[in-house]
Amino acid sequence: MNRQKIFFVLFASILAWTAANGKTAAQEPEILICTQCAVENVTANKYCINCGDPLAEELSRWQSERQARERQLKRFISDRVDPPRLFTVPAARVLGSMDVRVMGGGAFGVATDRSFLGTVGIGLGDIAEVEFSTVGMVTNISRGSTVFPTSAFKLMLIPENRYHIPTLAIAFRNSANWQDVQSDRKVLEAQRDLVADGIRNIGYGTRFTTMHGVTTLRLWSLSIHLGLSLTDVRVRDLTVESDYYGVYEAPEEKQKNLVGGFFGFDIEQNPQTKLMFEIQTVSNFQYNVESREIDVSEAWLAIGGVRFFFNRWLSTDVGVWYQSTFKGIADLQIKLGLNLFLPGGSLGDKVWKMSNKSDIPNS
Ligand SMILES: [Zn+2]
Structure with a gap:
């Protein structure tokens, strides 16, 4: 690629x-x-x-x-821009007003496809955040996870405070449009029940909306993030081509609600490094040979690793990714991300400070 x-x-x-x-x-x-x-x-x-x-x-x-x-x-710690999320799960904070975050990354494994993930986010008024990003979903008909373009909105209900009251935010995320998912021939050939049914190709359209609530509790250098999510998943236009029974089509729309959640924490190891861990539920799309339907269920995904700050506006997230649909540790993937900030609002503040107080050292 x-x-x-x-x-x-x-x-x-x-x-x-x-x-x-x-x-x-x-x-x-x-x-x-x-x-x-x-x-x-x-x-x-x-x-x-x-x-x-x-x-x-x-x-x-x-x-x-x-x-x-x-x-x-x-x-360095107070001025650095820390992305308001762990690897993928959101924290209850939001980006600073007018600050823009650009994130690029991917998951790199041996057996699976390398899905590219990118994000652009902007903070609004220190209480809200809009984000456009691609997210992965798990399927048994294509390699790795299928990548969806999505947009998200996060609103902070209880901001960061000095009274140790946990921060609270709600967020919505949905797929931009119906997303077409097509099977990968090699993946189909590797699955015995699909081969036994003579299946050559599977395709369907899907979209989803997720609503979640997240709270962050800070205890010295430890931050704990806890969230609950409700996901509405739609699947339609299922088409299955089989050598034995020809083409099977199920155009009607099917709906499923999934209740899931996530848990994560980060620890300030030193001013430039944070340890991060997260575990979350993700939507898992499996084609069921018996019922000839796409079964939508939940799988879990865990990532553990570090965030390293090169400087105040550039950091990298490196972690090891495991999900419950993997067969063993040989399927482990390395997740790599780069966070770049274009400080819209906070840059303005800095310029103002510098021009008013010449004694601030620019180290
Ligand atoms: Zn001496």
């Missing part, structure tokens, strides 16, 4: 650029260098191990340097 190559080239060049230019928040070694003899001492030493000179001055300089470093790290 060409898009994959483009993405990898983009990803590799950004990594290279960041490695060449980026300053990381690396920890300084905990040593004092004696001004008399230049020998390295541990910070617990009151006198130099080599010349016996008192190290009080060196210690106070080291402490003030450390405080400056800590202030810089705090500023």
Whole structure:
């Protein structure tokens, strides 16, 4: 796939650029260098191990340097733009007003197709967010997950506050239109019950709307995200071509409601890195040979990994993806995403601050 190559080239060049230019928040070694003899001492030493000179001055300089470093790290955390979601599940926060987020990524596995996922989101008035993205759905007739274009709207009901009241948001997501799903020949040939029925091709149209409520509870460096979702799935225009019974058509629309949910958490590991884990239910479309229908049920999908911030406006999400329809760990996929922010609103604030207070260091 060409898009994959483009993405990898983009990803590799950004990594290279960041490695060449980026300053990381690396920890300084905990040593004092004696001004008399230049020998390295541990910070617990009151006198130099080599010349016996008192190290009080060196210690106070080291402490003030450390405080400056800590202030810089705090500023890095408070200024960085953290996507208001984990890998795929939403958090109860929204993007800053007028901030635009562009996310590109994909899942990379050995056996399955590589579905490309992209997202564009914009924050509105610090309480709402609109998003256009592609999401994957699980089927047994095509490889990997089928990718749907969707649009979503998230509204924050209880904003982030200092009283430790959990943040609360509701969100709607629906597929832009009827989406055509066509079977993959190799996938069909790998399934015994479909081969036994002489099935050569399966196709159908589907669309869905999901409504969910999500709450985020912050406990120091740990954030817990919990959500409930109601999904209305429609399937129509089922066409099955079989060597044994010819073409079978079921044009009527079928509807199914699925109640699901998700749970996830993230932990601030250091100013540049967050550990993230999520588990959620997803719609699972399986063609049933007996009833000649598409059975829509729920499968679960889990992703665990890290979010690494290259700088305040660029971060990457890397995780390992597993879902209940996988047969074993050989089906594990690596999920890779790149989050880029175009700070519309917050950039304006910064420019204003910089022009009014010239003493803000631009580190
Ligand atoms: Zn010394």
